[in-house]
Amino acid sequence: MERLLLGNEAIARGIVESCADVVTSYPGTPSSEILPAVAKFYKEEGIDAVVEWCVNEKVAFEIAATAAFAGKRAAVSMKQVGLNVAYDPFMSVAYNDLAGGFVVISADDPGPHSSQTEQDSRFAAMMAKVPVFDPSSPQEAKKMVKFAFDFSEKYAILVMVRPGLRVCHARQNVEVEKIPSNFRSGKFVKDAERWVCLPAIRRKHHEKLNEKVKSIAKERDPFTKLENYRKSSLGVIASGVSYAIVKDMFDRYSIDLPLLKVGRVFPLDGEALSEFLSLCDEVIVFEETYPVIEMQLPDKHRVLGKWNGEVPSAGELTPEVIMGVLSKKLGLKFDADIPGYDEVLSSIGIKARKPILCPGCPHRASFFAMRKAFPKGVYPSDIGCYTLGINQKAVDSVMCMGGAVTMGSGFSVSLRDGTPIVSTIGDSTFYHMGVPGLINAVYNKHKFILFILDNSTTAMTGGQPTPETGVNLMKEGEKIDLVKLVEGCGVKFVKVVDPYDVSKTISTLKEAWDYVKREERVAVVIAKHPCKLIEGKHYDKRIYVDESLCTGCKYCLNEFVCPGLTFDEDKRKAMIDYRFCVDCGVCVQVCPVKAIKEE
Amino acid sequence: MQMIFSGIGGQGILLATRVIGEYALSKGLSVIGSEVHGMAQRGGSVVSHLKIGNYNSPLVMRGEADLLIAFDWHEGLRNLPFLKEEGIALLNSDKHSKVEHPTIESFIRKKRLEVYAVDGYKVALDQLKSPGVLNVVMLGKLSYLMEERFPPEELKNIIEKIVSPKFKEINLTAFDLGRKMEIREVI
Ligand code: SF4
Ligand code: SF4
Numbered sequence: 001m002e003r004l005l006l007g008n009e010a011i012a013r014g015i016v017e018s019c020a021d022v023v024t025s026y027p028g029t030p031s032s033e034i035l036p037a038v039a040k041f042y043k044e045e046g047i048d049a050v051v052e053w054c055v056n057e058k059v060a061f062e063i064a065a066t067a068a069f070a071g072k073r074a075a076v077s078m079k080q081v082g083l084n085v086a087y088d089p090f091m092s093v094a095y096n097d098l099a100g101g102f103v104v105i106s107a108d109d110p111g112p113h114s115s116q117t118e119q120d121s122r123f124a125a126m127m128a129k130v131p132v133f134d135p136s137s138p139q140e141a142k143k144m145v146k147f148a149f150d151f152s153e154k155y156a157i158l159v160m161v162r163p164g165l166r167v168c169h170a171r172q173n174v175e176v177e178k179i180p181s182n183f184r185s186g187k188f189v190k191d192a193e194r195w196v197c198l199p200a201i202r203r204k205h206h207e208k209l210n211e212k213v214k215s216i217a218k219e220r221d222p223f224t225k226l227e228n229y230r231k232s233s234l235g236v237i238a239s240g241v242s243y244a245i246v247k248d249m250f251d252r253y254s255i256d257l258p259l260l261k262v263g264r265v266f267p268l269d270g271e272a273l274s275e276f277l278s279l280c281d282e283v284i285v286f287e288e289t290y291p292v293i294e295m296q297l298p299d300k301h302r303v304l305g306k307w308n309g310e311v312p313s314a315g316e317l318t319p320e321v322i323m324g325v326l327s328k329k330l331g332l333k334f335d336a337d338i339p340g341y342d343e344v345l346s347s348i349g350i351k352a353r354k355p356i357l358c359p360g361c362p363h364r365a366s367f368f369a370m371r372k373a374f375p376k377g378v379y380p381s382d383i384g385c386y387t388l389g390i391n392q393k394a395v396d397s398v399m400c401m402g403g404a405v406t407m408g409s410g411f412s413v414s415l416r417d418g419t420p421i422v423s424t425i426g427d428s429t430f431y432h433m434g435v436p437g438l439i440n441a442v443y444n445k446h447k448f449i450l451f452i453l454d455n456s457t458t459a460m461t462g463g464q465p466t467p468e469t470g471v472n473l474m475k476e477g478e479k480i481d482l483v484k485l486v487e488g489c490g491v492k493f494v495k496v497v498d499p500y501d502v503s504k505t506i507s508t509l510k511e512a513w514d515y516v517k518r519e520e521r522v523a524v525v526i527a528k529h530p531c532k533l534i535e536g537k538h539y540d541k542r543i544y545v546d547e548s549l550c551t552g553c554k555y556c557l558n559e560f561v562c563p564g565l566t567f568d569e570d571k572r573k574a575m576i577d578y579r580f581c582v583d584c585g586v587c588v589q590v591c592p593v594k595a596i597k598e599e
Numbered sequence: 600m601q602m603i604f605s606g607i608g609g610q611g612i613l614l615a616t617r618v619i620g621e622y623a624l625s626k627g628l629s630v631i632g633s634e635v636h637g638m639a640q641r642g643g644s645v646v647s648h649l650k651i652g653n654y655n656s657p658l659v660m661r662g663e664a665d666l667l668i669a670f671d672w673h674e675g676l677r678n679l680p681f682l683k684e685e686g687i688a689l690l691n692s693d694k695h696s697k698v699e700h701p702t703i704e705s706f707i708r709k710k711r712l713e714v715y716a717v718d719g720y721k722v723a724l725d726q727l728k729s730p731g732v733l734n735v736v737m738l739g740k741l742s743y744l745m746e747e748r749f750p751p752e753e754l755k756n757i758i759e760k761i762v763s764p765k766f767k768e769i770n771l772t773a774f775d776l777g778r779k780m781e782i783r784e785v786i
Contacts, residue, residue, distance in 0.1 A: 002624065004617070004620050004621055004624045004630060006634070029636055029637030030636065030637065032636070032637075033636070113635075113637060114636075114637035136655070137631070137655065137656075137657075138631075166633055166656075166657055166658065169633060169634045169635070169636055170631060170632065170633050170634075170657035171616075171617070171620055171630070171631070171632045171633075171634060171657075172629075172630060172631040172632075172657070173624050173629055173630050173631075241656060241657070241658075243655075244655035244656035244657070245655075245656040245658065247655040247656070248654055248655050248656045251653075252663075318658060318660075319656065319658050319659075319660035320660060320661055323660065336660060336661040336662055337661070337680075338680050338706060340702060341680055341702070341703075341706065344700060344702040344703060345676065345677060348700060350673045350676055350677055351677075352643075352644040352677065353607055353642065353643050353644040353673075353674075354643055355608065355641040355642055355643035356641060356642040356643070357641065357642075358609065358641060358642065385641060388641060460637065460641075461636075461637065462636065563609075563642050578724060578730070579720055579724060579730045580609075580730070
């Protein structure tokens with residue numbers, strides 16, 4: 001049967017049809033929809049499996065890897081920067097002769113659309129010396145995942161499947177097969193030489209890994225295909241969605257250059273590659289985002305790619321970009337841009353809308369209060385919806401997951417002039433990687449406020465549960481108490497406020513800073529209010545602007561930046577935009593002349 | 600057939616795209632498209648691509664789309680360059696109804712585009728008090744504009760299947776009202 005599946009659902013389907021029944025993850029765009037789909041497919045068939053959201057990717061990776069030590073088929077999914085968090089076990093497990101099949105799905109974000117870098121997970125696989133497959137569509141992603149499990153067991157090696165965002169978030173008709181009942185039972189065969197990463201043994205493991213890679217390179221790859229077989233001065237090598245785009249462009253513009261579609265990016269299918277290179281004088285390489293295939297090609301001087309600037313080295317390879325490169329080489333007439341059109345748009349004030357916090361979002365209220373309390377503060381922040389506090393000038397530095405806490409420490413040891421330092425971090429990010437930084441801040445007596453924006457969910461990626469709720473995909477877990485956790489880290493000042501109460505939040509933050517100055521220690525304030533997408537309710541009272549009072553000062557628009565607030569340029573008055581307003585009523589507390597009212 | 604849905608994150612573009620995709624699949628056609636999830640969904644400009652027929656990649660190239668459906672006037676104008684010659688656009692707009700710029704007008708004429716405007720929020724917000732059903736209001740109008748390609752009863756069947764039962768009634772009403780709402784050409 002065919003179903004219209006998101007790429008991530010197709011990947012999930014590949015996992016369940018492979019009978020992998022220990023599957024773990026931490027959400028991150030573009031990988032987030034994989035794990036819930038695994039749970040959904042197993043539940044549909046009443047199959048009991050371990051499908052767990054974990055606190056971070058390292059934890060998720062280690063649990064799944066251990067299942068493969070114990071002979072189970074296991075999978076872990078994450079986004080590319082999540083793989084950075086899991087790097088330690090990833091590099092280590094690459095050396096292991098696994099007992100069960102183990103597949104890591106690391107989803108890349110060329111662009112980037114929702115990430116701090118557009119790094120290429122295939123490079124990470126190459127560095128770890130593990131095979132990596134690069135699917136070009138949801139249909140192929142499902143097949144590759146199933147193949148990857150067999151491959152992993154054949155070579156007793158960790159295997160990576162690396163879908164890019166345009167595969168993860170593509171939707172396509174995908175053939176769905178029955179889930180076989182071929183689940184492995186867990187059994188751990190003790191063998192310290194195999195399972196302990198003792199330095200003395202590791203060299204042998206490394207040699208064995210090298211042998212595996214050598215034999216894999218000699219194995220033909222079913223996902224690597226040579227198309228339009230003929231001799232030519234020019235040929236094209238492509239992988240991932242770039243291959244799909246090249247195919248569409250070949251059809252559209254009747255191009256018939258020899259084309260090598262690469263599925264297994266590392267180690268390359270040596271035979272297919274030599275054959276292809278013997279056909280073409282020069283080759284163009286289209287791959288996202290780093291030159292991983294390109295680097296493995298023997299003779300650089302025949303390669304038109306990222307190394308010589310023929311193909312862009314940053315950003316997505318969209319159809320426009322790929323066709324731009326091809327048309328230049330082939331002398332085809334092609335221009336995707338309408339000259340002057342974008343200039344006209346910007347001259348009449350039409351530009352792409354930047355993302356913005358949802359109407360009624362509790363973070364907006366927290367940021368407003370924070371800036372009111374410390375107009376001259378330094379505001380390190382973190383990864384999540386609340387990064388959008390940048391629109392309210394409430395976020396002035398972000399590094400990576402959990403970085404807000406440690407940047408608070410870093411600023412605290414660097415700025416000795418009494419500048420208030422307020423780090424903001426979401427609850428899910430705090431559990432993910434904020435906790436070690438907080439223990440360190442207590443230990444070293446760093447002086448800043450950690451302002452935890454607790455909306456009880458992982459909002460940016462679509463509202464996955466956090467440990468605080470105890471909810472998980474297949475079964476109920478135990479709830480974690482955030483206040484006790486913070487106290488357990490050794491923090492002596494912990495206060496919880498509802499950010500919808502703006503004045504209380506301001507006074508609590510000021511109290512916290514007085515404590516930091518007096519006691520020379522970190523203080524924690526928790527702003528607790530559920531994410532508006534979860535809470536979802538409209539309040540009973542409509543909010544409106546009393547035009548007789550509004551002075552048109554735009555304070556509300558500039559400082560509060562809510563999609564529900566707009567400005568009537570003719571009347572020179574603020575207005576509520578009822579298409580978006582959810583009547584949360586917080587802006588009532590924002591207007592300095594009380595022009596915004598409840599009905 | 601290649602289509603672009605554009606609008607602002609939160610306007611329900613994904614559901615609208617999915618309805619058309621599921622409909623095409625129910626007719627036994629191949630479907631591939633590209634969606635937006637994650638940060639851009641928070642009130643930013645959002646474009647989703649849908650290709651029905653024999654295609655490999657999920658992305659529509661500029662100048663290749665047969666149809667553009669925009670839930671927001673500005674997003675609609677921004678994405679007109681996706682259309683190919685004689686392409687059709689259905690734009691949602693409130694106060695605007697005419698393109699009042701010579702360059703955009705001449706672009707529309709030169710490419711012989713058919714560009715229509717409707718006031719979908721008049722139905723979704725003023726009549727039904729639920730801005731969230733704008734997407735289905737727009738689908739209703741699409742089934743009016745291209746009745747043969749997107750027969751109303753069949754789209755409604757799909758909508759019934761994929762929206763949660765709680766919102767079934769209001770969505771079907773939104774579809775019918777959308778079908779009937781006023782429509783005009785923008786130049
Ligand atoms: S509502 Fe208040 S803050 Fe907003 S523009 Fe009017 S007076 Fe200024
Ligand atoms: S009440 Fe004010 S702050 Fe709340 S959603 Fe409406 S406009 Fe935005």
